[in-house]
Amino acid sequence: MTAAPLIELRDVTKVFATAGRGRVTALDGINLTVNAGDVFAIIGYSGAGKSTLVRLVNALEKVTSGQVIVDGTDITALSERKLREVRRGIGMIFQQFNLLRSRTVFGNVAYPLKIAGWSKPDIEKRVAELLNFVGILDKAWHYPDQLSGGQKQRVGIARALATNPKILLADESTSALDPETTADVLRLLKRVNTELGVTIMVITHEMEVVREIADRVAVLDSGRIIEQGSAIDVFANPQHATTRRFVETVLQDQPEGANLERIRTRHAGRLVTARVRDDRNIGAVLSSAQARHGVSFEIVYGGIKELGGQSFGGLTLELIGEDAGVDALITELREVTEVQEVKL
Numbered sequence: 001m002t003a004a005p006l007i008e009l010r011d012v013t014k015v016f017a018t019a020g021r022g023r024v025t026a027l028d029g030i031n032l033t034v035n036a037g038d039v040f041a042i043i044g045y046s047g048a049g050k051s052t053l054v055r056l057v058n059a060l061e062k063v064t065s066g067q068v069i070v071d072g073t074d075i076t077a078l079s080e081r082k083l084r085e086v087r088r089g090i091g092m093i094f095q096q097f098n099l100l101r102s103r104t105v106f107g108n109v110a111y112p113l114k115i116a117g118w119s120k121p122d123i124e125k126r127v128a129e130l131l132n133f134v135g136i137l138d139k140a141w142h143y144p145d146q147l148s149g150g151q152k153q154r155v156g157i158a159r160a161l162a163t164n165p166k167i168l169l170a171d172e173s174t175s176a177l178d179p180e181t182t183a184d185v186l187r188l189l190k191r192v193n194t195e196l197g198v199t200i201m202v203i204t205h206e207m208e209v210v211r212e213i214a215d216r217v218a219v220l221d222s223g224r225i226i227e228q229g230s231a232i233d234v235f236a237n238p239q240h241a242t243t244r245r246f247v248e249t250v251l252q253d254q255p256e257g258a259n260l261e262r263i264r265t266r267h268a269g270r271l272v273t274a275r276v277r278d279d280r281n282i283g284a285v286l287s288s289a290q291a292r293h294g295v296s297f298e299i300v301y302g303g304i305k306e307l308g309g310q311s312f313g314g315l316t317l318e319l320i321g322e323d324a325g326v327d328a329l330i331t332e333l334r335e336v337t338e339v340q341e342v343k344l
């Protein structure tokens with residue numbers, strides 16, 4: 001079965017006219033497709049254009065040029081009344097949770113259902129179901145101020161899902177949470193995706209969030225997408241310097257600075273860093289290195305992580321032998337993976 005596109009941006013540009021800075025191009029020629037069932041992450045530093053992109057998808061902002069197609073409808077040409085319908089199919093969660101402080105957990109989750117005109121018994125049933133799903137049914141009569149950050153975000157998720165949207169937009173939804181709570185909330189979002197079949201677009205500046213839940217990722221830099229693809233491909237083989245910086249935040253697999261100096265003083269042989277990935281069989285090449293090239297090796301540094309059941313990362317090896325043998329081994333390694341010679 002081929003996945004159907006649920007959100008498409010075609011050559012989208014957004015320019016703001018500002019008083020102080022003149023015309024600001026927040027998004028420039030964006031093309032991306034989020035398929036039904038994806039967890040799609042948009043990652044970028046502050047000012048990259050992430051929030052603007054989300055606001056175009058939920059039609060809170062209009063494109064300067066290009067098309068935004070949501071569930072088969074080009075929303076750039078719709079009336080305000082039709083846009084409200086589109087927005088109803090999109091749930092949204094926020095960094096600061098945006099709960100109503102004067103209402104209980106129940107009241108917050110019931111709110112969108114009331115607006116949609118649901119009957120009281122239907123609301124009660126639906127809210128209980130949602131609170132059960134997010135694991136805070138026992139907090140139904142608490143007020144937001146009585147909840148932890150993680151619990152507040154669970155309420156936010158329950159509220160966003162209340163009217164059964166096909167799409168959930170998560171804008172920096174874990175940025176206000178500690179790492180352990182972040183992991184809990186990300187696990188919950190993954191369940192929203194796999195158990196309820198909701199397509200999720202995650203906006204983040206944290207690569208760990210991408211690693212935890214995204215199937216696909218687009219890297220946004222100064223209003224442009226500089227790289228996009230499956231999360232494992234982008235992590236295992238980042239092409240752009242900005243992407244590499246993001247990957248390094250979760251994977252310190254390359255020795256640098258003092259670490260590199262320490263390694264150098266202990267290991268006089270040539271050093272190479274080889275990319276590791278399940279489908280790159282560097283083990284086979286290394287195990288025959290002595291017999292074929294008279295080269296032995298020692299692992300001197302490395303970092304390997306897991307993503308969606310696959311391993312990826314890098315290993316730095318000291319290659320000990322004659323130069324010609326080491327060169328031949330590096331050539332062989334390069335046939336199965338990317339290899340960089342480490343220079344001090």
Ligand SMILES: Nc1ncnc2c1ncn2[C@@H]1O[C@H](COP(=O)(O)OP(=O)(O)OP(=O)(O)O)[C@@H](O)[C@H]1O
Nearest residue numbers: 016018024026044045046047048049050051052053
């Ligand atoms: N309403 C607006 N008017 C003028 N300029 C804007 C407006 N909204 C965003 N911008 C500008 O567009 C660029 C992208 O901003 P945006 O908020 O989309 O980035 P971001 O990646 O979400 O950053 P952050 O994580 O800091 O929110 C910035 O230069 C910003 O100043």
